[in-house]
Amino acid sequence: MNIFDDLSGGKSVFKNKKYLDHRFLPDKLPHREKQIKSIAKYWKEALDGVTPPNITIYGKTGTGKTAVAKFVMKQLKEIAEPNVRVEYIRCTDYSTEYQVLARLCQLMGKDVPFRGWTKAEVINVFKDTLRRNVYDEKPILIVILDEIDILLRKDGDGLLYTLTRTDNISILSISNYVDFKRFIKPRVKSSLRDREIVFPPYGANQLVDILEERADMAFKKNVLEDDVIPLCAALAAKEEGDARYALDLLRTAGEIADERGSDIVKGEFVREAKEYIEHNKIVEIVSTLPAQQQRVLEAILYLTKRNEEITSGKLYETYKKLSRGKDIVSYRRIFDFINELELLGIISTNTVSRGRGRGRTNIIKLQCDVSLLEDALWVI
Ligand SMILES: Nc1ncnc2c1ncn2[C@@H]1O[C@H](COP(=O)(O)OP(=O)(O)OP(=O)(O)O)[C@@H](O)[C@H]1O
Ligand SMILES: [Mg+2]
Numbered sequence: 002m003n004i005f006d007d008l009s010g011g012k013s014v015f016k017n018k019k020y021l022d023h024r025f026l027p028d029k030l031p032h033r034e035k036q037i038k039s040i041a042k043y044w045k046e047a048l049d050g051v052t053p054p055n056i057t058i059y060g061k062t063g064t065g066k067t068a069v070a071k072f073v074m075k076q077l078k079e080i081a082e083p084n085v086r087v088e089y090i091r092c093t094d095y096s097t098e099y100q101v102l103a104r105l106c107q108l109m110g111k112d113v114p115f116r117g118w119t120k121a122e123v124i125n126v127f128k129d130t131l132r133r134n135v136y137d138e139k140p141i142l143i144v145i146l147d148e149i150d151i152l153l154r155k156d157g158d159g160l161l162y163t164l165t166r167t168d169n170i171s172i173l174s175i176s177n178y179v180d181f182k183r184f185i186k187p188r189v190k191s192s193l194r195d196r197e198i199v200f201p202p203y204g205a206n207q208l209v210d211i212l213e214e215r216a217d218m219a220f221k222k223n224v225l226e227d228d229v230i231p232l233c234a235a236l237a238a239k240e241e242g243d244a245r246y247a248l249d250l251l252r253t254a255g256e257i258a259d260e261r262g263s264d265i266v267k268g269e270f271v272r273e274a275k276e277y278i279e280h281n282k283i284v285e286i287v288s289t290l291p292a293q294q295q296r297v298l299e300a301i302l303y304l305t306k307r308n309e310e311i312t313s314g315k316l317y318e319t320y321k322k323l324s325r326g327k328d329i330v331s332y333r334r335i336f337d338f339i340n341e342l343e344l345l346g347i348i349s350t351n352t353v354s355r356g357r358g359r360g361r362t363n364i365i366k367l368q369c370d371v372s373l374l375e376d377a378l379w380v381i
Contacts, residue, residue: 002070013221014258014266020218021252023245026071031210032203035064037197040073040173047085047141048079051169055193059179060200063243066175069200070145077143087143094151099161101152102127105144124163131167140169149174153184161185165192202242208234211244212251220266228268229254236275250274280376283369287343287377293330295378297338299323299349301367302374311365313339339365347374 005156019025036058058066081087088108095101096328102123103113106272111130113123116136131142144164146152152160164170174195182190203211212230222326230251235245253274258266300319317335330338342348350362367374 003157006033011259012262014224014255014264015219016221017219018252018255020215021248021255023248026075027078027214029214030065030068030072031214032207033069034201036198037073037198039196040069041076043196044073044077044143044171047143047171048081050141052141052169053143055165055172055195056172056174056244057195057197058200059173059181059197060177061202061241061243063194063237063241063245064175064202065095065202065244065248066200067147069294070147070173070175074143085141087145089145089147090145092148092150096152098152098163099123101160102147102163106130122161127163127165129375131170141171142169143171143172143173144271145175147175148177150176150178150184152182152356153181156262158185158189161193162189165189172320203238203244203247204242205234205238208237208242208244208247215248216251219252224258224264225266226268229266229271230272232268236247236271246278247277279370280373283347284377286347287374293328293334293339294341296320296324297335298342298374299378301365302371302378303341305320305367305371316365339363 020027020275040056040058041058043053057356058070060066074089076168077087079083085107088105090101090104092101095104099118099120100115101274103115106113106123106127109130113202118126132375146160157274161172164172172193172195185193209230212233216225216230233247233250233254236250237243240246251274252269254270257270257273257277258264261270263270287298297316297320300316300323301311303323304315304319309315313332313335316339317332320335321329339348339350342352347369349366349368349369352361353364
């Protein structure tokens, strides 16, 4: 008897869980027909030997940007390769100009070390490889730069400069932020001349369509209670129309059903799934914070539990007390920590006026559940 036989032999509400995985690329992407068509219309020019215009896709997290780009890429590759090359780069994996160009070389069959060369050397080899690889056949390379804001913030706009100054390259940039172009200098911006495509958040009804499509493939017949999908959709619509979150809720609700040995996925499992996911998210964020910042968070938790109004002054005092005089950072650093925690969505700050002559004060509020944070700080 093998332990894996035993595990897989247990009954499950799932037919095949992989269809609820983020990495699975569905053949149908409901409610993105317009965006798919826009990209295809621009890229079609490549089939006629014309370099397509650069494109920028904007949208909040989970609005289908990556899925749509990969979908259109797959379709174009089917009919256009080898005359047109399309390459996908995730800038979280390749986050500098050097790394992206080295990766593009590698994809075109030319191995370039990921460190050690000068940038100019990599640029030269890249252009040379391109000339040999792409120009011999038909002269077009489409580069998808997913999560481009990460690269711009870390390494500036050098990559865009190089790519826009190289003939016959078309760029598709994907960004979570509408204002990512503030990282691009005017001279690069003017040669980018991109067409913009916006991905709005999904509404609850749209999320229902998306989930139903995936649920049919992932679950056995008739295992979902009627309110499961609408509930996942409604909760995700509240979270800025995030399809990834909706899929996570559905998958986790199914996993809870399996864990309980239930033949059906109940509506209440979705609510439990929500708590479970939130818990994991906070634990993950908190556990990767530097120790000093965790102590600031502990101080916020301490004051919140005592129902005290938290000003930065009071926070600093409490932080010092909890640190027992060891490794204390300066009062100024506390402001950086507060900013970072706010960006992570764990706290919020609100400036209030104390009346004439008494200036303004920052009031800090915890944005996540007290017991959740307690768990998270306890875990680490
Ligand atoms: N219209 C859709 N139909 C079916 N599945 C979708 C649709 N839109 C998004 N999804 C699914 O939701 C998940 C998240 O989508 P995707 O990764 O494309 O989001 P994103 O906009 O790239 O988010 P991020 O900004 O966080 O990278 C993926 O699993 C994707 O397959
Ligand atoms: Mg994405």
